[in-house]
Amino acid sequence: MNHKALTKTHLKLLTDIFPGQSMTVQPAEMLIYGTDAGKRFSMPQAVVRPERTEQVQELMRMAQQERIPVVTRARGTNVVSACVPHQGGIVLSCLQMNKILSINSDDFTAHVQPGVVTHDLQQEVLKKGLLYPPDPASKKFCTIGGNIATNAGGMSAVKYGVTKDYVLGLEAVLPGGEIIKTGGRLHKNVVGYDLTKLLTGSEGSLGVIVKACLKLLPVPEASASILVCFENEAHALQGVMAVFRAGILPCAMEFMPKEVMQCLSEYGPVPWPEKAAACLIIRLDGSAACLEQEITKLRSALQDVLYFDMAMGEDEEHIWEIRRLINPASFKLGPDKVSDDVVVPRGEILRAIKGIRTIGKKFGLKILAFGHIGDGNIHVNFMHDKSIEGEQQKVSSAREEVLRLVLSLEGSISGEHGVGLSKKAYLSWQLRDKELQIMRDIKKVFDPYNILNPGTGV
Numbered sequence: 001m002n003h004k005a006l007t008k009t010h011l012k013l014l015t016d017i018f019p020g021q022s023m024t025v026q027p028a029e030m031l032i033y034g035t036d037a038g039k040r041f042s043m044p045q046a047v048v049r050p051e052r053t054e055q056v057q058e059l060m061r062m063a064q065q066e067r068i069p070v071v072t073r074a075r076g077t078n079v080v081s082a083c084v085p086h087q088g089g090i091v092l093s094c095l096q097m098n099k100i101l102s103i104n105s106d107d108f109t110a111h112v113q114p115g116v117v118t119h120d121l122q123q124e125v126l127k128k129g130l131l132y133p134p135d136p137a138s139k140k141f142c143t144i145g146g147n148i149a150t151n152a153g154g155m156s157a158v159k160y161g162v163t164k165d166y167v168l169g170l171e172a173v174l175p176g177g178e179i180i181k182t183g184g185r186l187h188k189n190v191v192g193y194d195l196t197k198l199l200t201g202s203e204g205s206l207g208v209i210v211k212a213c214l215k216l217l218p219v220p221e222a223s224a225s226i227l228v229c230f231e232n233e234a235h236a237l238q239g240v241m242a243v244f245r246a247g248i249l250p251c252a253m254e255f256m257p258k259e260v261m262q263c264l265s266e267y268g269p270v271p272w273p274e275k276a277a278a279c280l281i282i283r284l285d286g287s288a289a290c291l292e293q294e295i296t297k298l299r300s301a302l303q304d305v306l307y308f309d310m311a312m313g314e315d316e317e318h319i320w321e322i323r324r325l326i327n328p329a330s331f332k333l334g335p336d337k338v339s340d341d342v343v344v345p346r347g348e349i350l351r352a353i354k355g356i357r358t359i360g361k362k363f364g365l366k367i368l369a370f371g372h373i374g375d376g377n378i379h380v381n382f383m384h385d386k387s388i389e390g391e392q393q394k395v396s397s398a399r400e401e402v403l404r405l406v407l408s409l410e411g412s413i414s415g416e417h418g419v420g421l422s423k424k425a426y427l428s429w430q431l432r433d434k435e436l437q438i439m440r441d442i443k444k445v446f447d448p449y450n451i452l453n454p455g456t457g458v
Ligand SMILES: Cc1cc2nc3c(=O)[nH]c(=O)nc-3n(C[C@H](O)[C@H](O)[C@H](O)COP(=O)(O)OP(=O)(O)OC[C@H]3O[C@@H](n4cnc5c(N)ncnc54)[C@H](O)[C@@H]3O)c2cc1C
Pocket: 036, 037, 071, 072, 073, 074, 075, 076, 077, 078, 079, 082, 083, 094, 114, 135, 136, 137, 138, 141, 142, 143, 144, 145, 146, 147, 148, 149, 150, 151, 152, 153, 154, 155, 202, 203, 204, 205, 207, 208, 209, 210, 416, 417, 453
């Protein structure tokens, strides 16, 4: 349901808080703020671009008093329509709050505003020999605030964890305008409930993050990437288990089944022999001496290998280029794509991949399932052509079967992308009434009048 029109008084208040270019109600300018990578659209009633925390506070004070929805957004790269203002209201863009405030090499911390682009922060800390590990594939164009609000993960999650593992403290403005400060420069802190973790992954529904203190690590001395191909999936999966059992914790471990390899080979030249039907891309890092030992261990742990290629340092990129080509190559199978990012326990991956293949056959759909095998996170891409009658319905039925399959394997319907509007209908498939009720009660404590990102997430 759309929020009623903003009054002249509202607009006057907004222009007082956001002078000049920091606010707009021009439809042409607001168009882009009505959508995100989830592709739904709804026109905002106003867009504001604060530069200071006080502006966010004043906005939230007014919005709560007047019961106007506020939808916080950054780069809009989330794929679940988590920042589409589908009930109207004001879109708050955090992109003008984009400063790296400090990098502290003694604490191994960085203080940042939410609109800093993730890759920019990584490059800045690298200059001081420090590492900010979370690495969503979108890192060159998404922000720290968006990453915190979605608890973004990436390929290196298997060793380094996800965004929540690097958020030490937050400052957030609540509906009503009050600021809360959680955590701080501390690497350990067990006083009270962990509000930092609660805000992390809350998809903008509890408060507007205006500052974050992030944990940094030392940069590892050396790294190596390995492409290893097998004759069948069972061998590849045995390889995964063998690597972990050998005591190796890779910083990335990606899996590609035969459908993906075939799609890549139709797209361009590939290095593996024709017989190869599954492959792993593994990245190791650490001290040069440890790395050498781990490579030796890994070589002896992997059995039934058809093809092996290894690169170190800057040369590693040619191996990862193969992984990056999956997205463009996938469109050879169909002009349209619906993607899910399900997770299963690592021991259930083979069952999940086979089950997804069976569902694809049942619906006559081309489904590419591949991904972060090290942490059980599988990207499921339903390739189709929506101009063909009935195709979209087939995708949505197949998608529901995949989600049910994953839940039957004790998995989760999302490992990275979150709930937003896209997965809301399936929440009760995974969470029981009591858990959902607790989450909704928490939302009421933070946002009693449901003005922040209303209707998305839980
Ligand atoms: C090509 C591509 C690759 C991707 N790869 C990955 C991946 O590997 N891993 C992964 O996890 N995701 C991935 N994503 C999804 C997306 O990039 C992440 O969800 C990212 O964290 C969103 O960041 P953003 O700056 O674009 O935030 P937005 O999309 O603008 O916002 C995302 C959510 O955060 C909230 N939000 C934003 N800023 C704030 C703030 N300051 N305070 C409170 N709430 C806020 C919004 O309300 C919304 O709910 C990918 C997306 C694309 C398009």
